[in-house]
Amino acid sequence: xxxxxxxxxxxxxxxxxxxxxxxxxxxxxxxxxxxxxxxxxxxxxxxxxxxxxxxxxxxxxxxxxxxxxxxxxxxxxxxxxxxxxxxxxxxxxxxxxxxxxxxxxxxxxxxxxxxxxxxxxxxxxxxxxxxxxxxxxxxxxxxxxxxxxxxxxxxxxxxxxxxxxxxxxxxxxxxxxxxxxxxxxxxxxxxxxxxxxxxxxxxxxxxxxxxxxxxxxxxxxxxxxxxxxxxxxxxxxxxxxxxxxxxxxxxxxxxxxxxxxxxxxxxxxxxxxxxxxxxxxxxxxxxxxxxxxxxxxxxxxxxxxxxxxxxxxxxxxxxxxxxxxxxxxxxxxxxxxxxxxxxxxxxxxxxxxxxxxxxxxxxxxxxxxxxxxxxxxxxxxxxxxxxxxxxxxxxxxxxxxxxxxxxxxxxxxxxxxxxxxxxxxxxxxxxxxxxxxxxxxxxxxxxxxxxxxxxxxxxxxx
Numbered sequence: 001x002x003x004x005x006x007x008x009x010x011x012x013x014x015x016x017x018x019x020x021x022x023x024x025x026x027x028x029x030x031x032x033x034x035x036x037x038x039x040x041x042x043x044x045x046x047x048x049x050x051x052x053x054x055x056x057x058x059x060x061x062x063x064x065x066x067x068x069x070x071x072x073x074x075x076x077x078x079x080x081x082x083x084x085x086x087x088x089x090x091x092x093x094x095x096x097x098x099x100x101x102x103x104x105x106x107x108x109x110x111x112x113x114x115x116x117x118x119x120x121x122x123x124x125x126x127x128x129x130x131x132x133x134x135x136x137x138x139x140x141x142x143x144x145x146x147x148x149x150x151x152x153x154x155x156x157x158x159x160x161x162x163x164x165x166x167x168x169x170x171x172x173x174x175x176x177x178x179x180x181x182x183x184x185x186x187x188x189x190x191x192x193x194x195x196x197x198x199x200x201x202x203x204x205x206x207x208x209x210x211x212x213x214x215x216x217x218x219x220x221x222x223x224x225x226x227x228x229x230x231x232x233x234x235x236x237x238x239x240x241x242x243x244x245x246x247x248x249x250x251x252x253x254x255x256x257x258x259x260x261x262x263x264x265x266x267x268x269x270x271x272x273x274x275x276x277x278x279x280x281x282x283x284x285x286x287x288x289x290x291x292x293x294x295x296x297x298x299x300x301x302x303x304x305x306x307x308x309x310x311x312x313x314x315x316x317x318x319x320x321x322x323x324x325x326x327x328x329x330x331x332x333x334x335x336x337x338x339x340x341x342x343x344x345x346x347x348x349x350x351x352x353x354x355x356x357x358x359x360x361x362x363x364x365x366x367x368x369x370x371x372x373x374x375x376x377x378x379x380x381x382x383x384x385x386x387x388x389x390x391x392x393x394x395x396x397x398x399x400x401x402x403x404x405x406x407x408x409x410x411x412x413x414x415x416x417x418x419x420x421x422x423x424x425x426x427x428x429x430x431x432x433x434x435x436x437x438x439x440x441x442x443x444x445x446x447x448x449x450x451x452x453x454x455x456x457x458x459x460x461x462x
Contacts, residue, residue: 006046006089011067015049015091018059022050022097033092036079037327039340039386039394040423045072045086050094054170054178054209057093061207062176064091064453072455073203075145076118078137080341081422083149083202087457093207095144101125102210110167110184112212115144122213131215134159137418138324144208150200152418154323157243157376158250158282159216161418166199170210174449184212197444202420203455205448219250219282223292224316227304228274232256232359234302235275236352239375241298243348247291251280251320252376256359258333259326259370266329267322272306277375278323280316323372330370330383337368338388340397342424344408345379345417354411355380358404365400379417405431421459429460 007025015023025047034044046069051057064071070090077084086092098114101122105111106129113122120140122133135146137153145151147169152161159165168182181194198205229235239252255263255276263269277299281291296307310316322329331337346354355371362369362382373380384400386393405415405428415421415428430438438460445452445462452462 007069007091008067011063011069012047014063015047015060018056018063019049019051022052024048030092033074033077033084033094034086036077036082036084037339037341038080038082038085038422038424039338039388040082040085043085043087044089045092046089048092048094050097052097054098054172057095057098057172057207057209058176058178060091060093061172061174065175065451068451068453070456071207071453073115073144073148073207075115075142075148076140078139078141078145079149079422081416081419081424083420083422083455083458085423087423090453095207095209096142098209104129104215105184106131106215108184109215109217110212111215112210113143114210115142115147115208117143119143119146126215129215130218132218133165133213134216135162135165138327143211143213147199147208147211148201148203149420150418152374152377152379154251154253154280154320154374156374156379156418157252158248162199163196165214166195167212167214168195169198169208169212171198171206171208173206174451174454178209179206200420202422202458204445204458205454207454221283221285221288221311222250222316223281223288223309223311224319225279225281225292225295225307225309226271226276226319227299227307228272228276229299230274230303232275233352233356234304235277236355236375238277238299238302238304240348240351242295243376245294245298247294248281248283249279249291249295249376250282251278252374253278253323254355254371254373254375254380255323255326256371258368259330259372262329262333262370263322263326266332267325269322277304278319280320326370326372327383330385333370334368334385336387337385340384340386340394340401341381341419342384342401342404343373343379343381343417343419344404344413344415345377346408346411346413348378350411350413351375351378351380354407354413357407358382361400361403365396367397367400369400374417377417378413423458426460
């Protein structure tokens with residue numbers, strides 16, 4: 001085996017003895033694990049390991065700690081903010097072969113899974129239980145990665161994010177110790193809330209090897225709808241009124257005209273190039289009728305047209321597949337371009353103002369940049385298409401991003417509703433929380449990972 005210069009020979013020998021051919025220093029594997037969907041330059045690890053058990057993860061972490069080798073936990077690789085880039089080299093630990101569903105407790109509405117289980121695989125396994133796992137970030141992400149980034153998605157307005165849907169975790173800490181953050185009880189007042197310390201930690205505090213997540217009953221009936229609005233303000237105002245009136249919408253997605261153009265080209269949706277809302281409602285048949293009538297009344301008063309309602313599973317799947325494909329669809333608007341993707345979340349009362357100001361900023365910049373969002377909870381995304389070789393375009397996009405974050409923070413929002421900090425948004429963390437809060441984060445990091453081996457350089461630098 002070729003020995004990478006960044007790793008001690010003794011470390012590689014012991015890793016190869018532990019994992020055999022599941023430990024590799026091959027350049028293609030390292031290149032695959034050294035890139036993500038972000039604009040950042042590839043940062044290759046010195047080696048890649050594939051773990052299949054908690055025992056193996058424990059031994060790997062102990063070896064990394066002993067030799068002070070940076071360790072980057074890796075799932076489906078769908079990060080947008082540079083979370084899994086090996087910026088200090090080291091070992092990327094691929095957890096996707098740890099894909100067992102360990103227990104489904106239907107009576108308690110929980111499932112315990114290994115980190116490599118994807119959300120689609122989990123829901124496929126739950127098909128006959130009458131339950132489902134609702135967190136849907138679009139990509140078929142791994143549960144471990146979704147825990148690590150505190151993922152969200154289209155269903156969050158009704159079912160919450162990973163923050164609300166993780167019951168407990170089993171974690172290998174930086175010194176190789178196996179800990180449990182809680183039990184399956186519905187609530188607990190026992191000590192510090194370790195579960196939510198690791199949810200959203202982006203792999204900087206330990207390696208998640210098991211997660212117990214909340215399940216929810218499948219709705220009796222489901223209806224989906226799409227409608228067009230005369231302008232962006234009308235669409236966003238409709239969302240605000242629907243939420244403030246307490247309509248229990250399950251999904252409420254905003255898609256701007258640029259994104260609609262991309263979807264028409266990519267998914268053949270045939271929608272008018274106007275601002276749209278995509279809805280989904282869950283409940284009883286009679287409850288859905290009431291929700292739909294109220295929604296139609298609100299949206300109609302704001303000029304909505306072209307309502308298309310569907311209870312057909314095939315039609316709903318086609319509609320949401322188009323929405324989930326908007327990232328790849330947008331890339332077709334400028335072939336060869338790279339994406340700089342950002343997201344913010346603001347209080348629902350400030351959503352229309354924030355979206356309108358952002359789109360005005362994009363228009364002035366002449367940037368091709370679809371805007372979509374889980375606007376039911378005040379979260380929206382901007383995908384700026386740039387020439388990856390043009391520093392001027394990249395700087396322009398980053399300036400737009402900085403203005404967007406400043407705008408959101410001024411409205412008492414956050415610099416990221418669901419993407420996480422990673423590498424991209426470290427500069428905004430102090431702006432949002434203050435130096436004292438970030439100092440506490442650093443103290444937690446140093447206490448749990450004194451040798452700074454766990455995904456170093458992410459969230460903040462030491």
